Amino acid sequence: MSAVAALDEARALLREFPVVDGHNDLPWALRKQAGYDLDALDIAGDRSGHLHTDLPRLRAGGVGAQYWSVYVSCEEPDPVAATLEQIDCVRRLLDRYPADLAPALTAADLEAARREGRIASLMGAEGGHSIANSLGTLRGLYALGVRYLTLTHNDNVDWADSATDEPKAGGLTAFGREVVREMNRLGMLVDLSHVAATTMRDALDASSAPVIFSHSSARAVCDHPRNIPDDVLERLPANGGVAMVTFVPKFVLQAAVDWTVAADENMRAHGLHHLDTSPEAMRVHRAFEERNPRPVATVSTVADHLDHMREVAGIDHLGIGGDYDGTAFTPDGLDDVSGYPNLLAELLTRGWSKADLAKLTWQNAARVLGAAEDVARDLQTTRASSLATIEALDGPAGTG
Amino acid sequence: MADLQDDIPATVEIGADDGLPDDLFGDRRPAGELLERAHALLAEHPVADGYSGLPWALRHLPWYDLELGEAAIDTDVPRLREGHVGALFWSLHLSGETGGERAVTAALEQLDLVRTVVESHPEGLRLVGTAGQVIDARNCGRVAVVPGPAPGAALDDSLGILRVLHALGLRVLTLAGTAWAGESGLTRFGEEVVREMNRLGVLADVSGASPATAARTIALSKTPVLCSRSAARARRPHPANLPDDLLAALGEAKGLCMVPLTAEQTGPAVPDVADHLDHIRDVAGPECVGLSGTYDSGVVHPRDLADTSRYPHLIAELLRRGWSETELSLLTWRNVQRVLRSADFTARATQQRRASHARITELDAAP
Secondary structure, eight states: OOHHHHHHHHHHHHHHSOEEEEEEOHHHHHHHHHTTOTTTTOTTSOOTTTOSOOHHHHHHTTEEEEEEEOOOOTTSSSHHHHHHHHHHHHHHHHHHOTTTEEEOOSHHHHHHHHHHTOEEEEEEEESGGGGTTOHHHHHHHHHTTEEEEESOSSSOBTTBOBTTSOOSSSSBOHHHHHHHHHHHHHTOEEEOTTBOHHHHHHHHHHOSSOOEESSOOBTTTSOOTTSBOHHHHTTHHHHTOEEEEOOOHHHHOHHHHHHHHHHHHHHHHTTOOTTOOSHHHHHHHHHHHHHSOOOOOBHHHHHHHHHHHHHHHOGGGEEEOOOBTSOSOOOBTOSSTTOHHHHHHHHHHTTOOHHHHHIIIIIHHHHHHHHHHHHHHHHHTTOOOOOOOHHHHHOSTTOO | OGGGGGGSOOOOOTTOOOOOOSOTTOOOSOHHHHHHHHHHHHHHSOEEEEEEOHHHHHHTOSOOOTTTOOTTSSOOHHHHHHTTEEEEEEOOOOOOSSSOOOHHHHHHHHHHHHHHHHHTOTTTEEEOOSHHHHHHHHHTTOEEEEEOOEEGGGGTTOHHHHHHHHHTTOOEEEOTTSTTEETTEEOHHHHHHHHHHHHHTOEEEOTTOOHHHHHHHHHHOSSOOEETTOOBTTTSOOTTSBOHHHHHHHHHTTOEEEEEOOHHHHOSSHHHHHHHHHHHHHHTOGGGEEEEOOBTSSOOOOTTOOSTTOHHHHHHHHHHTTOOHHHHHIIIIIHHHHHHHHHHHHHHHTTTSOOOOOOHHHHTOOO
16 A cells, blocks of 8 residues: 555544543643643644644544543642642633534544544543542542543552652552542542552552553553553453553664663763753753754654553553653654554554554544443442542551 | 412502501411411421521530530531521630630631531531522431631632632631721722632622622622621611611512621511611512521620520511511522522633732732
């Protein structure tokens, strides 16, 4: 199949089964760049140069459903307060662009939006710090429409280990398992992106509903802690969940991983923290980048991950989570939210069938949300709101 | 109720000697008969109670059944029925026991508890958000539960959080105790908060606020404001009680002064409470006075008003003092209905206004 024909076919496919994307950080970008002034950064027009995401490019990319991340930094003085502001931002976007964005809480809402040709809009919270060790707050987020919680972000929480922090709990604590059970009861998806492999395994043990990885790729293809090890991918068929492949170059391309390690070491050698963005630090970083050109990921890099994940987890357990506006760099050909057809075209030339691609883009993600609702309906017949506290289950603060 | 016609005194020219004793409105019928009439009146016009501390009180109970009755607290479904309570504002209490708990998290937890408690008592209680839903609940024989007031601290100075709390059901916010509603009145951000509350349909509660804040809020708000727990300063010099000039201003704006049934603010006995109600009716008007039981809030109540079943005793006293059926129906039910309905109407009328993204750091920056 020629490249042009493949792209045409990809676009045709996306018209029927558009992309359910697992993770997009537009709300955080609107907070940081515009202080939530939605007039100042109006996504009804082309906002390239500022954002990876706007309505015209979502349409061009064939996006039919989006989990908007209501992420907040662990450094926020009150992460719960900041999370509520993020949720408010998404609600305002939905009020503002009703012809393009459809509020969605259920799998049925997803299908309705697909029929209407609107982009189903869901919310996902990124990190257990957003619930402040409080199941009442977790239920509050659910009531506000949040449909997944990533158990951690880059730092551990009191009840779960992150992939990018020092191991402490060794996975989930007793309270962590209670959080998972309460999420099951509510019908909120358990998101295992960002968490340590130990946490992934504990959560798979504890969860009675399918889990998701909202934006993670394969560790066997690129050895980065943010990616999913094969033994975990192998458990997805039994669990029913989906791993939504992410595009972030420093997670998916081994050369980019190595380059990032070297760049961080260079910063430390200059007595700077590797995340420092002061003018001095940026000078040091630019000098490094001049000497060592940054390796560039491509569509093919991401397709390699999908080929592997398909082999290990199976076609019924794959999805897409671009992490747009949550990452500075993107692969060539997947530069912004208009790039999904390029990925599908690449997979078509690799021999993926139309049926395979419909599962990847739409059907698997829609199935998982519906399955979580079914489990919740069952559990609610026998179980009331959990009144557990972290002190009761894990002991007084600090003893962990 | 035709029999009530008998109790309305004949009109006479002011100052004219009518030959009747001064205690013209005194009803000398036996107390039992007055109580019976109070029950009959309340069956028609139940109590909309402006303040209950139940969500916080329940937090401390390991187990409770409001449907069957619960001796450990002042409120349960049987006593609400006995007291003819038709609607109840549930206040959200935020101060954490550990001191480390943040206000926003506490507000979410309290709203979650409200939802859980109401859902687990579907025969007795119903969560409502509008005046129409209050009526629906009453028609279905359920006590309507309105979430609020919550302390302004719950907003963490953010209009986004105000909108989210409204989405979770909050309908009354107490302005006092925030950086934007202090001694010198509302700041620019404070005014934006009140405008956004109007847009959403969240009532402003100025109990405990400074006179400047109360006066500015009354002037600014497009819908009547509440005092969720204020009696008359002229009857009892408590800081949360309203002086006559504020009562008059509140009356002018058709706001609502809800008198708490607490010994501290009103006095130790039923006649003391009635004195406050008389005074506020006279100064602000019968359309501007309401009742706040303030039960389950850790305060001492006047004798004979110990729990939510006791409202008929207060109404009997007011009957004795000559309150008309109209006045009593306004006091117990219709004033609150009017204020809720006005908030709904104002919100609908201002829907074309977009959500405000103003931030306190921008509006209240030091000059």
